[in-house]
Amino acid sequence: MARSANQVLALTLRKLARSENSDGIRRIILKSHPADLAHVMRSLTATQQVRVFREIRPLKKAAEVLMEMEPALSERIIEKINDDLLAMLIVQMAPEEVASVLRTIDAPRRELLLSDLSFEEASEAEALAVYDPKSAGGLMSPNYFVVDAKTTASEAIQKLHRNDYDIIFYLYVINDHGHLVGVVSLRDLVRSPANTEVKEIMYDEVVRVDVSADREDVASLVARYNLLALPVTEGGNQLIGVVTVDDIIDVIRLEATEDIMHAAGAGVEASPNESFLTSIRSRTPWIAPTFFAGLAGMALLSYYQKQLVEVVPLLVLIPMIMGIARHVGAQSSTIVTRWLATGRLEFATIRRVVLREIFIGAIIGFVFGTVITLLITLFFQELVFENSMLVFAIGVGLSSIASTSLAAALGAAAPPIFERSGIDPAIAAGPLVTTTIDVLALWVYLLCASLFL
Amino acid sequence: MARSANQVLALTLRKLARSENSDGIRRIILKSHPADLAHVMRSLTATQQVRVFREIRPLKKAAEVLMEMEPALSERIIEKINDDLLAMLIVQMAPEEVASVLRTIDAPRRELLLSDLSFEEASEAEALAVYDPKSAGGLMSPNYFVVDAKTTASEAIQKLHRNDYDIIFYLYVINDHGHLVGVVSLRDLVRSPANTEVKEIMYDEVVRVDVSADREDVASLVARYNLLALPVTEGGNQLIGVVTVDDIIDVIRLEATEDIMHAAGAGVEASPNESFLTSIRSRTPWIAPTFFAGLAGMALLSYYQKQLVEVVPLLVLIPMIMGIARHVGAQSSTIVTRWLATGRLEFATIRRVVLREIFIGAIIGFVFGTVITLLITLFFQELVFENSMLVFAIGVGLSSIASTSLAAALGAAAPPIFERSGIDPAIAAGPLVTTTIDVLALWVYLLCASLFL
Numbered sequence: 001m002a003r004s005a006n007q008v009l010a011l012t013l014r015k016l017a018r019s020e021n022s023d024g025i026r027r028i029i030l031k032s033h034p035a036d037l038a039h040v041m042r043s044l045t046a047t048q049q050v051r052v053f054r055e056i057r058p059l060k061k062a063a064e065v066l067m068e069m070e071p072a073l074s075e076r077i078i079e080k081i082n083d084d085l086l087a088m089l090i091v092q093m094a095p096e097e098v099a100s101v102l103r104t105i106d107a108p109r110r111e112l113l114l115s116d117l118s119f120e121e122a123s124e125a126e127a128l129a130v131y132d133p134k135s136a137g138g139l140m141s142p143n144y145f146v147v148d149a150k151t152t153a154s155e156a157i158q159k160l161h162r163n164d165y166d167i168i169f170y171l172y173v174i175n176d177h178g179h180l181v182g183v184v185s186l187r188d189l190v191r192s193p194a195n196t197e198v199k200e201i202m203y204d205e206v207v208r209v210d211v212s213a214d215r216e217d218v219a220s221l222v223a224r225y226n227l228l229a230l231p232v233t234e235g236g237n238q239l240i241g242v243v244t245v246d247d248i249i250d251v252i253r254l255e256a257t258e259d260i261m262h263a264a265g266a267g268v269e270a271s272p273n274e275s276f277l278t279s280i281r282s283r284t285p286w287i288a289p290t291f292f293a294g295l296a297g298m299a300l301l302s303y304y305q306k307q308l309v310e311v312v313p314l315l316v317l318i319p320m321i322m323g324i325a326r327h328v329g330a331q332s333s334t335i336v337t338r339w340l341a342t343g344r345l346e347f348a349t350i351r352r353v354v355l356r357e358i359f360i361g362a363i364i365g366f367v368f369g370t371v372i373t374l375l376i377t378l379f380f381q382e383l384v385f386e387n388s389m390l391v392f393a394i395g396v397g398l399s400s401i402a403s404t405s406l407a408a409a410l411g412a413a414a415p416p417i418f419e420r421s422g423i424d425p426a427i428a429a430g431p432l433v434t435t436t437i438d439v440l441a442l443w444v445y446l447l448c449a450s451l452f453l
Numbered sequence: 454m455a456r457s458a459n460q461v462l463a464l465t466l467r468k469l470a471r472s473e474n475s476d477g478i479r480r481i482i483l484k485s486h487p488a489d490l491a492h493v494m495r496s497l498t499a500t501q502q503v504r505v506f507r508e509i510r511p512l513k514k515a516a517e518v519l520m521e522m523e524p525a526l527s528e529r530i531i532e533k534i535n536d537d538l539l540a541m542l543i544v545q546m547a548p549e550e551v552a553s554v555l556r557t558i559d560a561p562r563r564e565l566l567l568s569d570l571s572f573e574e575a576s577e578a579e580a581l582a583v584y585d586p587k588s589a590g591g592l593m594s595p596n597y598f599v600v601d602a603k604t605t606a607s608e609a610i611q612k613l614h615r616n617d618y619d620i621i622f623y624l625y626v627i628n629d630h631g632h633l634v635g636v637v638s639l640r641d642l643v644r645s646p647a648n649t650e651v652k653e654i655m656y657d658e659v660v661r662v663d664v665s666a667d668r669e670d671v672a673s674l675v676a677r678y679n680l681l682a683l684p685v686t687e688g689g690n691q692l693i694g695v696v697t698v699d700d701i702i703d704v705i706r707l708e709a710t711e712d713i714m715h716a717a718g719a720g721v722e723a724s725p726n727e728s729f730l731t732s733i734r735s736r737t738p739w740i741a742p743t744f745f746a747g748l749a750g751m752a753l754l755s756y757y758q759k760q761l762v763e764v765v766p767l768l769v770l771i772p773m774i775m776g777i778a779r780h781v782g783a784q785s786s787t788i789v790t791r792w793l794a795t796g797r798l799e800f801a802t803i804r805r806v807v808l809r810e811i812f813i814g815a816i817i818g819f820v821f822g823t824v825i826t827l828l829i830t831l832f833f834q835e836l837v838f839e840n841s842m843l844v845f846a847i848g849v850g851l852s853s854i855a856s857t858s859l860a861a862a863l864g865a866a867a868p869p870i871f872e873r874s875g876i877d878p879a880i881a882a883g884p885l886v887t888t889t890i891d892v893l894a895l896w897v898y899l900l901c902a903s904l905f906l
Contacts, residue, residue, distance in 0.1 A: 320747030
């Protein structure tokens with residue numbers, strides 16, 4: 001339903017933008033949700049995007065659309081619109097949103113823009129812009145609701161009436177040093193008698209996250225404890241910001257996309273509307289591991305060519321043995337990577353998991369090795385020189401077991417090793433490891449074969 | 454930080470469970486968050502899990518732990534504990550939680566359990582249990598907060614004080630027929646003058662979802678519109694439930710895991726603690742496409758063996774050509790699948806996207822085809838019969854372009870075709886398509902090669 005409605009919206013906007021019908025564009029904008037506008041922007045050409053964006057009124061709505069767009073698109077719009085419009089837009093934004101704009105523009109333009117904000121707002125946004133956008137600091141809002149432990153429920157509610165923040169889920173209780181000592185849910189507050197002090201209804205074991213924490217860990221905490229907001233601290237308990245659940249949803253989707261793209265060796269960013277050149281430039285380097293694995297494969301096959309040419313079934317089995325080993329390795333690396341990403345695997349148990357995967361790989365290799373051996377016995381009887389038939393069949397079966405066990409071991413061990421070295425383990429589920437497995441499987445196969453012949 | 458704290462918790466619980474120290478277990482349970490208990494349960498043996506679970510008090514906490522555990526684990530616990538305990542637990546649960554328990558047990562046990570609930574509670578839970586757990590109906594809570602359009606802000610707040618629901622984000626406004634006509638945020642309600650009627654502060658274009666909608670579409674709506682809760686309707690506007698953001702976070706993580714597992718051809722469910730037999734049984738069938746592709750590869754190589762044996766460089770290039778084509782195909786299928794899953798691709802533009810991918814595939818094929826041709830010219834000079842060197846090099850280059858274009862076309866076209874046929878397109882990013890690409894790439898390569906020789 002939402003999809004087809006958006007298709008109509010996209011078609012209409014495209015038509016109106018082509019005929020430069022500003023009145024029509026404005027009428028459509030007025031009726032549309034900012035999230036939908038941000039969404040359909042993607043089906044417009046670059047020129048149309050800027051033309052439509054310039055018509056969005058009120059400016060509050062334009063700022064919302066800008067923040068809802070995918071980063072590549074909003075950066076392009078920010079680049080294309082003039083300083084005056086951008087300055088009017090950032091006045092409408094929350095400090096963390098201003099910070100995200102500041103991260104994408106150069107120093108001279110920054111200064112120009114910030115001059116339109118109050119000194120306080122400008123320095124708040126600049127301070128936030130320093131944090132890595134992939135950390136808790138890069139996600140947090142500096143606007144949160146604090147009270148001290150002796151505030152009563154009715155005082156807190158009155159203070160709540162006066163405040164101007166977008167979404168409030170919890171009241172954070174701080175002491176005289178600004179240290180986080182408790183949290184009260186809005187629900188408990190509203191239901192308590194008017195003169196209850198917040199310290200009576202607060203939880204004092206507050207789940208919190210350090211400002212430098214990776215956004216993936218922030219997401220894990222929010223998901224595990226079913227939180228609506230997570231306080232961000234510096235030095236353990238100095239409250240400096242809050243990350244809310246709506247941002248976490250975006251993080252979880254972005255991280256999942258990143259993991260999936262890594263696993264296919266397809267780079268990180270991709271948009272259906274990026275130019276051919278961008279697509280080709282960003283995808284080609286990811287194929288490099290496959291290319292070098294191919295080179296190594298060429299070298300191996302050249303080295304063993306004599307055996308291959310003499311015993312044709314050896315040659316004919318190559319795609320089968322490599323394919324199954326690669327698949328078993330991909331299973332292990334993908335499963336272990338996902339367990340790490342979702343916190344289902346502790347470092348303490350990794351050795352056990354790797355051994356477990358080797359065993360599983362060996363069993364799967366045994367199953368398929370047996371089937372392959374039977375197939376050879378059935379179909380290639382005449383091709384194999386009668387005498388060493390049995391030896392050859394056993395050799396193929398063993399090489400299948402060896403290559404799949406090796407593949408499983410490498411697949412299972414790579415993600416934790418990557419994580420420990422500070423590299424995203426999702427890359428381990430990708431071509432870097434799969435192609436290494438390819439080459440090793442080929443090598444083990446050829447080695448086993450040459451030993452048995 | 455959270456990780457290492459959980460490791461200590463897991464170690465302590467393991468030790469206490471081994472020594473059957475019930476007092477110790479109960480002390481640890483008292484101090485631990487239900488989400489952490491659910492988490493560390495995974496590092497215990499099956500017997501320890503049940504032993505620790507039985508000690509959890511109050512029963513409200515035990516019910517929470519049960520609901521926070523991963524489905525495979527909670528099902529096992531439900532199976533192992535006796536009817537009395539389970540009956541006491543479901544009394545503590547929300548109706549949608551009871552429904553999720555009912556889905557996992559057989560009819561006689563159901564009846565026994567439901568007899569402990571009031572008639573109303575039992576029939577509510579039974580009605581919910583009917584919905585597919587992967588649909589909006591399977592996620593929704595039947596407890597939501599409704600008012601009519603003429604209720605004043607102060608009346609609504611009073612009603613709020615008396616209600617007993619877990620989390621309330623919005624007030625839904627319904628008319629006399631139970632039709633959803635508006636929504637008011639808790640924030641707007643609290644800030645409005647006491648005698649404001651809700652119809653003055655309500656939004657009347659309420660984003661809603663049909664009860665039969667797939668949970669992935671529910672998640673997309675919540676993510677796009679930054680919602681905290683999404684009303685579920687039947688027949689367009691009859692309000693029957695609400696899905697909240699905390700459940701959506703779990704859905705997004707589960708769906709991402711499912712997509713990633715599909716892409717590696719590793720099945721859907723996997724847990725670091727499942728038995729070897731379970732792992733092997735669930736993973737082996739997923740390797741079937743790779744096996745059959747291997748068979749097809751064997752057939753192709755047997756058919757072309759004469760050419761291969763005569764011109765060894767042909768043979769030696771096989772892993773390279775197949776590897777690059779497979780990788781390009783995997784890039785296309787993964788990218789298109791993810792665009793579909795995150796709603797970045799409309800069906801109307803699919804033809805353009807497929808053509809785009811073919812073009813990108815051809816260019817990448819051309820880049821690597823050129824490199825490969827140069828490599829052959831450098832390293833295999835003596836091996837190729839001098840005269841047809843040029844023809845052979847061109848043949849390899851062309852076959853590289855042909856196989857990567859074909860791979861990209863198949864990779865890009867498969868996900869939308871799967872989606873239209875009602876199959877999860879994530880499967881298209883998996884081995885079914887990659888192995889088809891493998892075989893086709895090999896065939897195109899051998900065909901091109903035999904044409905040029």
